[in-house]
Amino acid sequence: MQKRLRVVDCLLEVHDARIPLSGRNPQLQEALGIRPHLLLLNKMDLADLTHKQRILECLEQQGFRNVLFTDCLKDENIQKIIPHVTELISNSPRYQRDENAESCIMVIGVPNVGKSSVINSLRRVHLRKGKASVVGGTPGITRAVLTRIQVSERPIMFLLDTPGVLSPQIGCVETGLKLALCGAIKDHLVGEDVIADYLLYTLNQRQQFSYVEHYGLDGPSDNVESVLKSIALSLGKTQKIKVLTGTGNVTVKAPNYNAAASEFIHAFRKGLLGKVMLD
Template identity: 30%
Template sequence: MTIQWFPGHMTRARRQIEAKLKLIDVTIELLDARIPMSSRNPMVDDILKGKPRLVLLNKADLADPAITAEWVKFFTDRGLKTLAIDANTGTGVKEILPKCKELMSAKIETQIRKGINPRAIRGLIVGIPNVGKSTLINQLAGRKIANTGDKPGVTKGQQWIKFGTDMDLLDTPGILWPKFDDQNVGMKLAATGAIKEEILHLDDIAFHTIRYMSEYYGERLKERYGIEELPEDSENPNEVIEVMEAIGRKRGAIISGGRVDLEKTSLLFLRELRSGKLGRVSLEVPEEYL
């Protein structure tokens, strides 16, 4: 299955970002802590044109904490200020403004030396669909300003949000890119909810994810679904299907003839994965990108 989702408003969003960039002091790149590189739009470096950047690994509450720590080091070692946060609960959010001020410290000091009262920092927040931009904005504001949802494509336009006297933040719609050169990236984006389910074959997404979890988080599958045997060879599709069928039987996804409804099973599994019911899971590690 080839995964692709690039609706027209994403092209418009890119043009709008580029038009506003001259007004921006700091950019905030929001990534999914479970899949930091797969959720990183490869067009962003070109779009942001070298603006100072803070990288936020959101949904860290759903990701493997040890692997998230490795990702923070990975990005920090590459010269990017990086924080792991959870926009839903506010964990790490209070550190965002101080980090933005650090990025602007030289400019702020120059303004003070010249007797200029530093104005509010103007920030731009970018990220893929459903990565939590609107939730983060509401958390920063302490009230509901931006619409949120558990599906991609909620934010359709740009809006300026004012946070006291220290920062003005420009929210933007989530932007994917026109083509996934590596379909594994598309699979991980689909598994974590960044692509509309209506265009997907969920059984393919679940199969890909269960195969990964069988290898790296097998005990989670055993505990959650009462599975006794995991695949000896995760590359053997028949063995992975057996795990999917065991999950389906555990969840009562049975159709006529006692067969397992793999589509329903896949939906149930992905919902449990995304909600954290399978524990804190990361679907990629920095070593893959060294």
């Protein structure tokens, strides 16, 4: 990424709008030097933006004055990005290059925040072309700095997609859980049971009990095992296990807690359990 900086006019940092303050890698900005910088808070359709002004004030205190909330599935959100980037570049004396009419933007951020989806959406909106970057619901899809990808004709603009880069050390346990819940850390590294427990705690703490109706539960609960059991039984996620009895082995059906935890987490990530702001 550092080697490609000589062709970069602006940094476009993409992050998850549900964790706008947590989990961003501060070393990215330090390592990539001084460039016009736009923070793009993606997946705004999944975030509770009731406290949007507070978030913007906190980000401004951290030095981020150029912030956009976006949903890469909505054209009206995507159309705001290129004009904003163009203005940032033109207002930065260091990068006023009249002899070069094209611009190159480096897209950075932690894993699985939608960097490749943003690039593909920009191509769809401005060039009417298909996907140029592979996307997926798990972190680690993009593994190398790709060649320049054109996303606009007027003005001529190219983007560089880059791998998601997490901070080498996550000092706060809760920050790590927020990242895991939003899919920036692979589930098996944390444990789906741990992530599901944190999700239940988070929903209850914010008094967002839509999971009760979604899964047909009797009421809110802080017992994750009880909730996962109900989810497993209501969705038919069971497994056969052998139980040793006085008369021999008996095969019975038991709730599949791992499958239920996975379903619970993915329902949250799809926005089926309501909009949430984790910060």
